[in-house]
Structure formats: structure tokens, C-alpha cells
Amino acid sequence: MDYFAQQAINAIQLGSIYALIALGYSMVYGVLVMINFAHGDVFMVSSFFCFLLLLVLPVPFIAALLIVMLATAILGVCIERLAYRPLRNAPRVSAIITALGCGLVIQNTTLSISPYSQRMPELFTPVTWNFAGLTISSLQILIVGISVGLMLALDFFIRKTRYGMAMRAIAQDRVTVPLMGVPVNQVIAVTFAIGAALGGAAGVLYASAYPVISATMGVLVGWKAFVAAVIGGIGNVRGAVLGAYLLGAVEVFTVTVLPSTYRDLVVYTLLLVILIFKPYGLLGRPAVQKV
Amino acid sequence: MSETMLRVEDLVVRYGDIQAVKGISFQVERGEILALVGANGAGKTTTLRALSGMQPCEGSVMLEDRGLRGLSPDEILRLGLSHVPEGRGIFGGLTVMENLQLGAWIRRDKAARTRDLGMVMDIFPRLRERATQLAGTLSGGEQQMLAVGRALMSKAKILILDEPSMGLAPKLVQEIFSVIRQLNEKGTTILLVEQNANMALRLAHRACLLETGNLVLEGPASELLTNPRVREAYLGAG
Ligand SMILES: Nc1ncnc2c1ncn2[C@@H]1O[C@H](COP(=O)(O)OP(=O)(O)OP(=O)(O)O)[C@@H](O)[C@H]1O
Ligand SMILES: [Mg+2]
Numbered sequence: 001m002d003y004f005a006q007q008a009i010n011a012i013q014l015g016s017i018y019a020l021i022a023l024g025y026s027m028v029y030g031v032l033v034m035i036n037f038a039h040g041d042v043f044m045v046s047s048f049f050c051f052l053l054l055l056v057l058p059v060p061f062i063a064a065l066l067i068v069m070l071a072t073a074i075l076g077v078c079i080e081r082l083a084y085r086p087l088r089n090a091p092r093v094s095a096i097i098t099a100l101g102c103g104l105v106i107q108n109t110t111l112s113i114s115p116y117s118q119r120m121p122e123l124f125t126p127v128t129w130n131f132a133g134l135t136i137s138s139l140q141i142l143i144v145g146i147s148v149g150l151m152l153a154l155d156f157f158i159r160k161t162r163y164g165m166a167m168r169a170i171a172q173d174r175v176t177v178p179l180m181g182v183p184v185n186q187v188i189a190v191t192f193a194i195g196a197a198l199g200g201a202a203g204v205l206y207a208s209a210y211p212v213i214s215a216t217m218g219v220l221v222g223w224k225a226f227v228a229a230v231i232g233g234i235g236n237v238r239g240a241v242l243g244a245y246l247l248g249a250v251e252v253f254t255v256t257v258l259p260s261t262y263r264d265l266v267v268y269t270l271l272l273v274i275l276i277f278k279p280y281g282l283l284g285r286p287a288v289q290k291v
Numbered sequence: 292m293s294e295t296m297l298r299v300e301d302l303v304v305r306y307g308d309i310q311a312v313k314g315i316s317f318q319v320e321r322g323e324i325l326a327l328v329g330a331n332g333a334g335k336t337t338t339l340r341a342l343s344g345m346q347p348c349e350g351s352v353m354l355e356d357r358g359l360r361g362l363s364p365d366e367i368l369r370l371g372l373s374h375v376p377e378g379r380g381i382f383g384g385l386t387v388m389e390n391l392q393l394g395a396w397i398r399r400d401k402a403a404r405t406r407d408l409g410m411v412m413d414i415f416p417r418l419r420e421r422a423t424q425l426a427g428t429l430s431g432g433e434q435q436m437l438a439v440g441r442a443l444m445s446k447a448k449i450l451i452l453d454e455p456s457m458g459l460a461p462k463l464v465q466e467i468f469s470v471i472r473q474l475n476e477k478g479t480t481i482l483l484v485e486q487n488a489n490m491a492l493r494l495a496h497r498a499c500l501l502e503t504g505n506l507v508l509e510g511p512a513s514e515l516l517t518n519p520r521v522r523e524a525y526l527g528a529g
Contacts, residue, residue, distance in 0.1 A: 162396070165385065166396070169393055172382050172383065175345070175380075176376060176380035178345070178364035179345070179364050179368065180368070180394055180441075181365045181396045181397035181445060182365060182396050184365075
């Protein structure tokens with residue numbers, strides 16, 4: 001029982017990080033109907049941003065988090081502006097290849113600078129508490145707290161603010177939105193900035209929880225988050241969060257009962273099974289074809 | 292101040308190699324309703340899309356003394372031209388209120404926006420009742436009211452309406468047309484595209500007849516209404 005509860009805490013921590021990354025995939029898909037395949041590598045490089053920052057300037061945790069989120073947001077906006085926007089009306093396949101290309105560029109640039117894994121300096125000295133037979137560290141609370149806080153802030157932003165309203169409108173009908181006077185390019189840039197910033201937050205949190213970072217992390221962790229977004233219904237932000245916690249739980253509990261080599265097999269089987277019964281994901285709805 | 296609100300000269304719009312609009316010229320005077328009528332595929336929607344910046348075009352489009360050609364739709368709206376597209380363009384997953392707020396996107400003055408929200412809801416009381424409902428759940432007629440109301444929220448100088456009567460029952464068509472008349476009487480200049488030529492010509496001051504991308508007739512609406520060519524082709528009378 002204690003073991004189970006302990007694993008549940010780990011699952012929530014992992015799910016929170018997946019959720020932050022999955023939101024970026026889902027938001028961009030929502031406004032552009034495009035899968036930003038570079039997003040996993042944006043997440044990866046953000047943990048290297050954090051690593052570099054701490055080498056140069058050992059700032060406190062929250063400052064590091066904010067600086068890295070800002071730097072990653074700028075990177076996200078640059079990718080959109082330079083690589084995706086020129087191809088916005090090009091065939092779908094061009095955008096996919098460009099996104100994969102951007103991911104490879106980021107990944108290989110990182111590899112060329114840092115061919116080996118890096119040990120992250122400690123960002124934060126956690127305190128652990130023993131509580132009813134469970135061990136909880138202040139780092140876990142911080143990770144989950146920051147993630148949930150960011151998710152609630154995003155939910156508020158999308159439902160209640162002008163730009164959030166414009167994003168929802170663009171997701172429904174990109175052709176009509178400019179007639180409302182909404183500068184669509186600006187809204188799309190904001191979407192990329194937010195998506196990347198959340199990925200950046202995930203990078204910092206991931207690196208504090210699992211302090212060995214490498215250039216292939218974007219593929220390993222980023223893809224899982226993408227799967228989470230698809231399970232939840234890509235384009236739907238609440239779905240992304242649901243999918244991420246589900247995936248985190250499945251991964252953690254699979255390893256408690258099966259050898260860890262089965263983990264990815266179970267995850268991808270889950271993906272296939274869900275897509276068979278819910279082709280648009282748990283909370284997704286089929287896109288309405290616009291004429 | 293010039294009396295011409297919108298001046299269009301030698302407007303050409305192409306889809307690939309096909310010219311859908313073949314060099315038309317017309318103008319809309321300040322304070323009038325100009326009807327643009329013509330059969331299916333004549334190029335009415337295409338013309339409006341070019342005016343509001345949704346479609347690249349050649350020729351010249353002047354709103355008062357500003358050239359519009361090459362500007363983006365949001366820049367054109369800021370200059371004072373608001374386009375209610377064919378098929379209404381309602382955001383069905385947003386509430387009625389959110390649709391109206393989106394219409395006021397370009398306006399910063401919160402007090403004035405709130406006042407105009409009240410004004411639009413006085414014109415269309417149905418929208419007030421349904422303010423928190425998703426726009427996709429409105430009936431066709433209510434959606435058309437929302438589309439017009441939303442366009443009013445931008446406080447444009449000229450409103451261009453693409454087939455506001457499309458798909459509506461006769462009673463609702465009359466309601467929409469009477470709102471258009473009221474808006475015009477309060478000073479909004481209107482460019483109205485209609486299939487329903489009979490009603491449009493009764494409402495408008497002047498009218499243009501478009502045939503396969505060419506402007507073939509222009510004059511006071513009452514004259515087009517009695518013109519044998521128009522009557523034969525569009526009014527179902529011999
Ligand atoms: N996106 C497009 N691509 C290619 N051709 C188009 C496109 N849109 C319209 N056309 C063509 O341009 C011509 C004019 O179309 P338009 O929609 O402007 O007509 P309309 O007068 O508005 O007709 P309706 O009364 O049926 O709405 C038609 O021949 C149409 O087939
Ligand atoms: Mg049309």
C-alpha cells in the first residue's frame with residue numbers, strides 16, 4: 001500500500017512534466033493544425049539553457065525557471081517566424097518535414113556542443129518529509145505545484161483573455177478571424193511563445209528531478225509527451241493534461257509490475273487501443289471541414 | 292470631406308488563370324446603400340473579398356482617401372471597412388458574447404465598447420437573451436443577427452454584407468433588411484450583395500448588376516428594379 005502510494009506520487013510528478021510539454025504540442029496543433037515536431041527538442045534544449053545559465057550564474061531556482069522560460073519562448077517564436085510562417089500555406093508535407101528538420105538542427109547543434117550527457121548542478125536542495133510511511137520531498141511538491149499553477153494560468157488565459165479568445169477563434173476558423181481585426185500572425189506567435197515557455201518550464205523541472213541531461217532527451221521524453229497529447233485529443237488543452245497524467249501513471253505502474261523494458265511497449269499499446277476506440281483521443285472532437 | 296466613401300477602379304481578381312472579376316469600377320457614396328446584384332458565380336463574393344483584403348487583386352480600391360489594396364484584413368478593418376462574409380463566419384464554439392467582443396477587437400475604449408454592446412443588444416434583443424450560449428447553438432436567423440451585430444461592434448464607416456438573407460425564412464429576411472435600413476438611417480454606409488435582387492433593390496439607393504465578372508448596369512435602384520433585363524433575369528418576371 002505504501003509502495004503503491006509512493007509510486008502514485010512519482011506518477012504525478014512525471015505526469016506533470018509530460019503535461020507541460022504536451023500542452024505545447026496541443027496548443028500549436030489547435031491554432032495551426034500542425035504538429036510541431038521540433039517541440040520535443042525545444043524542451044531538451046531548454047534544460048541545456050538551464051545548465052549553461054547555472055554554469056555562468058548560479059541564480060536561485062525561481063529565477064532560473066523564469067529566465068529559461070523566457071529564452072525558450074524566444075526560441076519558439078523564432079522557429080515559427082523563420083521556419084513555419086513562410087510555409088503556412090504550403091502543402092502539409094512541407095510543414096512536417098520542416099518541423100522535423102528544425103528538431104534535428106536543434107538536437108545536432110546540442111550534440112556538437114555537448115556530445116555527452118551532462119550532470120545538472122543541484123538547483124535546489126530538497127528537504128524530505130516522512131509522512132504516514134511515505135517519503136515526499138519538497139522538490140516533488142515544487143514540481144507538481146509549479147506545473148499545476150502553470151496549467152491553471154494557461155486555462156485562465158485561454159478562457160478569459162482577449163488573446164485566449166482569439167486563439168480559440170483561430171482554431172475554429174482561421175479564414176474569418178482577420179475580418180474581426182485580429183492580427184493572426186501575432187496571435188500565432190503568442191501561441192508558440194507560450195507553448196515553448198511551458199516546454200522550457202518542463203525542461204527545468206525535468207532537469208531538477210532527473211539531473212542527467214542529454215541531447216537525445218527531446219526524442220525520449222518529447223515523444224512521450226506527444227503521445228500524451230494524442231491520447232488526450234490533440235488540439236484540446238485539457239485533453240493534453242489528462243493524457244499526460246494517464247501516461248505518467250501507466251509508465252510508473254507498468255514498471256512496478258513488469259520489467260522496465262516493457263514500459264514503452266505498454267505505452268504504445270495503450271495509444272493504439274485508445275485510438276481504436278476514440279480515434280480523436282479522449283477529449284478530442286473531429287475537425288469540422290470548412291469549405 | 293469627400294462624398295465618396297469607397298471608390299473601386301478597374302478591379303481585377305483572379306483565381307489562378309481564371310479572371311473572376313474582370314476590371315470593374317464603381318463607387319459607394321457616403322450614407323447610401325449600394326446593392327450589388329447578380330446571378331450565382333457572377334463574382335459578387337469575390338469582389339467583396341478583394342475589398343476587405345482577403346483576396347489579392349489588381350486595380351485601385353480607395354476608402355475615403357486611403358488606398359486599401361495590398362493591406363491585410365485587420366488593417367482594412369482599422370481603417371473603417373467591416374465585412375460580414377458569406378455564410379456569416381460565426382465562431383460556433385465561442386459564446387454569443389465572445390463573438391461580439393471579438394468584433395470589437397480593434398477598439399481600446401472599454402466604456403464605448405460596453406455602450407455599443409448595449410446598442411447591438413437593443414437592436415437584436417435575441418442576442419441579449421442568448422449572450423452566454425454557444426453561438427453554434429443559435430438558429431440560422433439568430434446567427435445572421437449575430438454576424439451583423441458583431442460587425443457593428445467594430446464601429447466601421449462602411450459595412451459590406453454578403454447575402455445576409457441567405458437561408459432565412461421570409462419573415463426573418465424582412466427583419467434583417469429593416470435593421471439594415473435603420474443602420475443606414477443612423478449614418479452607416481452600406482454595400483449590400485444579394486441574390487434576393489427584388490428586396491435588395493427596394494432597399495438600396497443605387498445598384499450595380501454584375502454578370503460573369505463584368506459590371507453591366509449601374510444606376511438608381513428603382514431603375515434597375517424596372518429594367519426589363521434585370522426583371523427577366525433576376526426577378527422572375529417576363
Ligand atoms: N477559391 C476559388 N477558386 C477558384 N475559383 C473560385 C474560387 N472562388 C470562386 N471562384 C469562382 O469565381 C467565380 C465567382 O465566384 P463568386 O463566389 O464571387 O460568385 P458569387 O457572385 O458570389 O456567387 P453566389 O451568388 O453563388 O454566391 C465563380 O465562377 C467561382 O467558381
Ligand atoms: Mg457569393
